[in-house]
Amino acid sequence: xxxxxxxxxxxxxxxxxxxxxxxxxxxxxxxxxxxxxxxxxxxxxxxxxxxxxxxxxxxxxxxxxxxxxxxxxxxxxxxxxxxxxxxxxxxxxxxxxxxxxxxxxxxxxxxxxxxxxxxxxxxxxxxxxxxxxxxxxxxxxxxxxxxxxxxxxxxxxxxxxxxxxxxxxxxxxxxxxxxxxxxxxxxxxxxxxxxxxxx
Amino acid sequence: xxxxxxxxxxxxxxxxxxxxxxxxxxxxxxxxxxxxxxxxxxxxxxxxxxxxxxxxxxxxxxxxxxxxxxxxxxxxxxxxxxxxxxxxxxxxxxxxxxxxxxxxxxxxxxxxxxxxxxxxxxxxxxxxxxxxxxxxxxxxxxxxxxxxxxxxxxxxxxxxxxxxxxxxxxxxxxxxxxxxxxxxxxxxxxxxxxxxxxx
DNA sequence: GATATAATTAGATGTATATCTAACTATTAA
DNA sequence: TTAATAGTTAGATATACATCTAATTATATC
Numbered sequence: 162x163x164x165x166x167x168x169x170x171x172x173x174x175x176x177x178x179x180x181x182x183x184x185x186x187x188x189x190x191x192x193x194x195x196x197x198x199x200x201x202x203x204x205x206x207x208x209x210x211x212x213x214x215x216x217x218x219x220x221x222x223x224x225x226x227x228x229x230x231x232x233x234x235x236x237x238x239x240x241x242x243x244x245x246x247x248x249x250x251x252x253x254x255x256x257x258x259x260x261x262x263x264x265x266x267x268x269x270x271x272x273x274x275x276x277x278x279x280x281x282x283x284x285x286x287x288x289x290x291x292x293x294x295x296x297x298x299x300x301x302x303x304x305x306x307x308x309x310x311x312x313x314x315x316x317x318x319x320x321x322x323x324x325x326x327x328x329x330x331x332x333x334x335x336x337x338x339x340x341x342x343x344x345x346x347x348x349x350x351x352x353x354x355x356x357x358x359x360x
Numbered sequence: 361x362x363x364x365x366x367x368x369x370x371x372x373x374x375x376x377x378x379x380x381x382x383x384x385x386x387x388x389x390x391x392x393x394x395x396x397x398x399x400x401x402x403x404x405x406x407x408x409x410x411x412x413x414x415x416x417x418x419x420x421x422x423x424x425x426x427x428x429x430x431x432x433x434x435x436x437x438x439x440x441x442x443x444x445x446x447x448x449x450x451x452x453x454x455x456x457x458x459x460x461x462x463x464x465x466x467x468x469x470x471x472x473x474x475x476x477x478x479x480x481x482x483x484x485x486x487x488x489x490x491x492x493x494x495x496x497x498x499x500x501x502x503x504x505x506x507x508x509x510x511x512x513x514x515x516x517x518x519x520x521x522x523x524x525x526x527x528x529x530x531x532x533x534x535x536x537x538x539x540x541x542x543x544x545x546x547x548x549x550x551x552x553x554x555x556x557x558x559x
Numbered sequence: 560g561a562t563a564t565a566a567t568t569a570g571a572t573g574t575a576t577a578t579c580t581a582a583c584t585a586t587t588a589a
Numbered sequence: 590t591t592a593a594t595a596g597t598t599a600g601a602t603a604t605a606c607a608t609c610t611a612a613t614t615a616t617a618t619c
Contacts, residue, residue, distance in 0.1 A: 168374055207577070207578055209598090252387075334395060394565070403610080408568085
């Protein structure tokens with residue numbers, strides 16, 4: 162999973178000792194383990210520990226000469242990780258693909274399986290994605306710009322399901338509708354919950 | 361301390377749940393707490409917990425409407441943190457200032473206090489920075505390019521201090537000298553331990 | 560004032576991890 | 590082969606923190 166790599170990148174950099182090690186290496190010089198331990202006032206095993214983490218994240222490279230292991234910074238990987246992280250958070254690259262079609266097959270199957278032939282909702286789907294599909298399907302039947310009283314809205318929902326209270330709450334919860342002083346109104350569709358970017 | 365801010369930035373991003381929250385917010389939409397909790401399959405307190413961390417790192421902003429708190433991503437700060445982190449690691453900006461003068465006052469005082477009038481080292485400084493100053497002072501008296509036998513080097517060090525074994529080891533440890541088959545040679549001064557970037 | 564809803568705080572629990580000392584391994588050199 | 594040196598591994602300890610449930614606070618509405 163992509164996410165874990167990003168997490169590991171930031172874990173590697175979220176410790177003051179490791180940052181200080183990188184700082185010591187940032188001039189490009191090589192420094193060996195014992196020298197690091199002494200400079201940082203740490204034991205050798207602790208240096209080994211941090212070196213392993215930095216190596217796993219490809220932030221340093223190592224060279225052996227006799228008994229001594231010299232560390233050197235790997236700046237390209239540090240920069241690359243930073244960029245990958247930003248791209249991930251801002252969803253560069255994957256955004257376009259997932260923007261469209263929230264799984265049309267799923268939508269079809271939910272409409273087929275959860276709604277009876279007479280249009281009523283058999284049961285409220287428990288699974289998150291499916292529930293949203295059912296909610297959206299019903300919300301689309303409401304008139305944009307119209308202000309509904311609670312009573313009117315209950316009546317509307319009752320066309321589909323007896324448990325209007327739950328569904329009314331879900332409409333609010335997932336931002337299909339907005340409530341003010343017991344008056345209900347459809348939100349603009351841009352605000353309707355999106356599930357494409359959940360992953 | 362500057363270091364802590366960088367650590368906190370990466371801590372904020374080193375948890376999969378928080379990354380998923382940012383991912384949900386990355387389209388610029390607002391999402392409120394309960395919706396986040398449901399989407400991520402977490403309890404509301406857990407969302408509060410993560411929201412607090414993200415807010416501390418200025419990665420999200422919050423807006424209250426009635427009882428509900430809506431979160432929105434703060435992309436500028438996420439990018440700014442990334443840049444600040446790289447600048448810190450690669451020591452942009454501070455590098456020039458600290459490049460010079462490893463604390464000339466300290467150097468003077470060490471040379472004055474630890475070396476006698478006849479030039480001998482009274483005692484090996486225990487404090488790291490001071491020890492390096494004393495070592496460097498002595499190392500500078502060695503001839504670059506010259507290969508010393510262990511005996512010769514011991515004699516040289518003895519000019520300064522009886523404990524030539526310790527000082528010889530320190531010369532190696534801190535990369536003032538290099539040893540191969542009992543032959544000792546001065547390292548190029550670029551390799552001499554630098555302390556400017558320890559902080 | 561009473562009730563409902565959203566969020567926060569408190570406290571418990573389990574896991575992750577930074578650090579140390581002691582023991583061990585690997586490499587070099589006498 | 591033995592001794593010395595650098596590094597690693599094992600195990601202990603303490604702290605950080607992600608998560609939950611239960612109780613509390615804050616806001617809005619009747």
